[in-house]
Amino acid sequence: xxxxxxxxxxxxxxxxxxxxxxxxxxxxxxxxxxxxxxxxxxxxxxxxxxxxxxxxxxxxxxxxxxxxxxxxxxxxxxxxxxxxxxxxxxxxxxxxxxxxxxx
Amino acid sequence: xxxxxxxxxxxxxxxxxxxxxxxxxxxxxxxxxxxxxxxxxxxxxxxxxxxxxxxxxxxxxxxxxxxxxxxxxxxxxxxxxxxxxxxxxxxxxxxxxxxxxxxxxxxxxxxxxxxxxxxxxxxxxxxxxxxxxxxxxxxxxxxxxxxxxxxxxxxxxxxxxxxxxxxxxxxxxxxxxxxxxxxxxxxxxxxxxxxxxxxxxxxxxxxxxxxxxxxxxxxxxxxxxxxxxxxxxxxxxxxxxxxxxxxxxxxxxxxxxxxxxxxxxxxxxxxxxxxxxxxxxxxxxxxxxxxxxxxxxxxxxxxxxxxxxxxxxxxxxxxxxxxxxxxxxxxxxxxxxxxxxxxxxxxxxxxxxxxxxxxxxxxxxxxxxxxxxxxxxxxxxxxxxxxxxxxxxxxxxxxxxxxxxxxxxxxxxxxxxxxxxxxxxxxxxxxxxxxxxxxxxxxxxxxxxxxxxxxxxxxxxxxxxxxxxxxxxxxxxxxxxxxxxxxxxxxxxxxxxxxxxxxxxxxxxxxxxxxxxxxxxxxxxxxxxxxxxxxxxxxxxxxxxxxxxxxxxxxxxxxxxxxxxxxxxxxxxxxxxxxxxxxxxxxxxxxxxxxxxxxxxxxxxxxxxxxxxxxxxxxxxxxxxxxxxxxxxxxxxxxxxxxxxxxxxxxxxxxxxxxxxxxxxx
Numbered sequence: 128x129x130x131x132x133x134x135x136x137x138x139x140x141x142x143x144x145x146x147x148x149x150x151x152x153x154x155x156x157x158x159x160x161x162x163x164x165x166x167x168x169x170x171x172x173x174x175x176x177x178x179x180x181x182x183x184x185x186x187x188x189x190x191x192x193x194x195x196x197x198x199x200x201x202x203x204x205x206x207x208x209x210x211x212x213x214x215x216x217x218x219x220x221x222x223x224x225x226x227x228x229x230x
Numbered sequence: 231x232x233x234x235x236x237x238x239x240x241x242x243x244x245x246x247x248x249x250x251x252x253x254x255x256x257x258x259x260x261x262x263x264x265x266x267x268x269x270x271x272x273x274x275x276x277x278x279x280x281x282x283x284x285x286x287x288x289x290x291x292x293x294x295x296x297x298x299x300x301x302x303x304x305x306x307x308x309x310x311x312x313x314x315x316x317x318x319x320x321x322x323x324x325x326x327x328x329x330x331x332x333x334x335x336x337x338x339x340x341x342x343x344x345x346x347x348x349x350x351x352x353x354x355x356x357x358x359x360x361x362x363x364x365x366x367x368x369x370x371x372x373x374x375x376x377x378x379x380x381x382x383x384x385x386x387x388x389x390x391x392x393x394x395x396x397x398x399x400x401x402x403x404x405x406x407x408x409x410x411x412x413x414x415x416x417x418x419x420x421x422x423x424x425x426x427x428x429x430x431x432x433x434x435x436x437x438x439x440x441x442x443x444x445x446x447x448x449x450x451x452x453x454x455x456x457x458x459x460x461x462x463x464x465x466x467x468x469x470x471x472x473x474x475x476x477x478x479x480x481x482x483x484x485x486x487x488x489x490x491x492x493x494x495x496x497x498x499x500x501x502x503x504x505x506x507x508x509x510x511x512x513x514x515x516x517x518x519x520x521x522x523x524x525x526x527x528x529x530x531x532x533x534x535x536x537x538x539x540x541x542x543x544x545x546x547x548x549x550x551x552x553x554x555x556x557x558x559x560x561x562x563x564x565x566x567x568x569x570x571x572x573x574x575x576x577x578x579x580x581x582x583x584x585x586x587x588x589x590x591x592x593x594x595x596x597x598x599x600x601x602x603x604x605x606x607x608x609x610x611x612x613x614x615x616x617x618x619x620x621x622x623x624x625x626x627x628x629x630x631x632x633x634x635x636x637x638x639x640x641x642x643x644x645x646x647x648x649x650x651x652x653x654x655x656x657x658x659x660x661x662x663x664x665x666x667x668x669x670x671x672x673x674x675x676x677x678x679x680x681x682x683x684x685x686x687x688x689x690x691x692x693x694x695x696x697x698x699x700x701x702x703x704x705x706x707x708x709x710x711x712x713x714x715x716x717x718x719x720x721x722x723x724x725x726x727x728x729x730x731x732x733x734x735x736x737x738x739x740x741x742x743x744x745x746x747x748x749x750x751x752x753x754x755x756x757x758x759x760x761x762x763x764x765x766x767x768x769x770x771x772x773x774x775x776x777x778x779x780x781x782x783x784x785x786x787x788x789x790x791x792x793x794x795x796x797x798x799x800x801x802x803x804x805x806x807x808x809x810x811x812x813x814x815x816x817x818x819x820x821x822x823x824x825x826x827x828x829x830x831x832x833x834x835x836x837x838x839x840x841x842x843x844x845x846x847x848x849x850x851x852x853x854x855x856x857x858x859x860x861x862x863x864x865x866x867x868x869x870x871x872x873x874x875x876x877x878x879x880x881x882x883x884x885x886x887x888x889x890x891x892x893x894x895x896x
Contacts, residue, residue: 151878222873 135176143169156210156220167199231277232288241271242352253341264344268324275316282313307361315358322482322570323351325699330474332696350376354483362422363412373484381471390470397464404454411447428497441502456488456543459517469532473577482570489546500737504641511551515653518544522663527788530586531576553739554630556726561623568611568707575605582689588674595676597689604700611707613665614755622714631657633741665758673766
């Protein structure tokens with residue numbers, strides 16, 4: 128019990144707030160992607176924290192975190208690939224201007 | 231072979247279907263299907279008959295309907311009586327099928343004729359092997375239909391057309407009575423089987439009155455089908471059909487179905503109060519003398535035979551009414567042969583001279599020897615001259631009638647014994663009249679000088695296809711009677727021992743031998759022949775005219791068939807017509823008006839419904855659509871297309887949710 132639970136939770140909440148703000152306000156697709164990653168990592172911190180404090184004898188939270196990181200990596204790869212292709216073909220990465228599917 | 235009993239009845243059905251199916255392609259050749267099927271059926275039933283002679287019987291049943299806890303089994307059975315009739319019917323029918331090839335040659339509806347003839351035979355065979363009233367009734371109605379179709383074979387002409395309708399409607403009265411009788415017994419006993427119903431009546435399951443009414447209703451069916459008084463009027467008119475069809479249907483088989491019905495229902499009749507059988511005997515006896523007297527003045531050769539048939543059927547009914555199944559069924563069998571023979575002979579004569587009037591014939595003996603000899607055998611059999619078939623069976627019938635007074639006394643109806651004597655007298659007088667009118671017909675047709683030379687010159691012996699059936703049928707017509715002689719069997723004669731055992735089970739009487747009956751029967755037959763010979767063979771036309779003048783009222787009465795037709799025209803038919811006129815008036819002025827009112831009301835209601843539909847229902851539907859549309863118009867503003875605004879909404883909602891969660895508490 129070296130670190131009180133408040134610290135990591137505060138860090139997680141801060142990171143989530145930063146991520147949410149970025150995802151809501153930015154129009155650059157890469158920034159939004161980065162913000163989403165931030166939010167995911169905030170969640171990861173929460174998972175590890177609660178796992179450590181609530182069930183210190185097993186590692187469910189930590190294992191789930193590994194899964195989240197894996198999925199996040201895949202998501203980032205797919206997202207970046209889409210953005211890359213968009214940028215190459217239409218020379219934009221601004222989500223406000225990508226309105227191809229709008230009726 | 232006995233297990234193929236059903237096949238006997240199915241063979242003609244197959245030929246019927248084949249004829250109907252292949253009529254277009256094969257035309258008149260389809261006739262051979264009918265002939266082949268009937269010959270096969272005859273061979274089969276002959277084999278079955280031999281097996282039955284050796285003591286085999288057959289009974290097979292299946293469940294027709296299960297209703298609740300009640301199962302109704304139907305089946306086919308083969309006993310001595312049905313085996314005999316099976317053989318007789320198939321023999322007569324196959325001969326008639328062959329004969330028709332010649333008689334109907336050149337007719338434009340030969341396939342139709344053969345199809346109906348086959349179907350009819352199937353009906354008769356089905357009736358004979360039925361063990362219950364259901365199959366019997368179905369076969370019965372098939373025969374009624376075929377009779378209608380065959381009488382009306384030449385339906386372009388008015389005569390056959392009207393005769394067919396008359397036959398159908400008249401027998402229908404009896405059919406309805408039969409049906410009501412069957413349902414009456416079914417309601418009381420829950421059984422459709424001949425024997426079972428009788429046993430249950432005996433056991434007291436049916437009130438005596440109901441048993442009496444029911445058995446008389448069943449007899450009503452026989453009265454219609456077997457042309458007994460007062461429903462006999464259709465049979466003479468039925469002669470408008472082709473002669474071979476008359477031979478099969480209106481002489482040998484279908485009309486015998488009524489007699490067969492009474493014989494089969496005998497367990498019921500014998501269990502019912504004795505008045506039931508007395509009524510049967512009275513109707514039979516009266517019909518026999520009634521029809522025989524009309525036959526004495528008919529000049530149409532077929533009409534003579536028709537009334538003779540009615541009279542002989544009366545004989546059979548009389549014998550059954552007197553309690554003798556043996557005598558009734560014996561006469562039924564012998565009559566089937568010799569009457570079919572006589573009809574075929576008359577057909578041969580008609581074929582030769584193209585006329586049915588005996589006054590236009592005469593002297594045909596030399597021109598048509600085979601026909602003449604066949605006729606002679608048939609006549610001697612019908613007139614009851616020993617040793618021909620009719621003599622033995624008629625003797626049995628008269629013996630049964632002579633036993634009737636004693637039987638009535640035994641049954642506690644002694645005060646009605648005089649009816650028994652009267653009925654016996656009817657029978658005896660009929661024997662005399664029968665011999666007389668047959669002699670008259672023989673002399674008018676075959677002897678003397680030809681009265682119409684033109685027709686005589688054109689007359690010729692019929693072709694082989696018609697002559698051979700005559701020869702074949704002459705054999706049983708002459709010889710079947712020996713089954714009823716005292717030389718074979720235990721119960722007095724072979725037939726009595728063959729049928730008698732079963733008949734005793736059914737409650738039939740075994741007539742006591744009365745010595746004076748046979749001589750009396752022979753004497754009246756010979757007397758009839760003698761009178762006929764004296765009047766038509768010896769005396770001239772002048773004497774006969776004098777006799778007619780002397781007996782003018784009687785002659786007119788007979789010539790007009792006792793005015794029964796006129797009576798029906800005046801009462802039943804007129805009443806029906808008047809009633810239908812009233813009904814028609816009611817229909818036009820009352821029913822139609824009501825219908826129109828209903829129509830107008832419907833129209834008004836439809837108007838109201840239409841308005842409701844337009845303004846209320848459509849309004850609701852359109853209103854719903856309009857509401858949805860305006861709601862959509864409002865809501866589309868939320869749909870900006872910016873993902874981030876959605877996310878903002880989501881985040882805001884999460885925050886709101888958390889706050890609510892905190893405020894309300896988990």
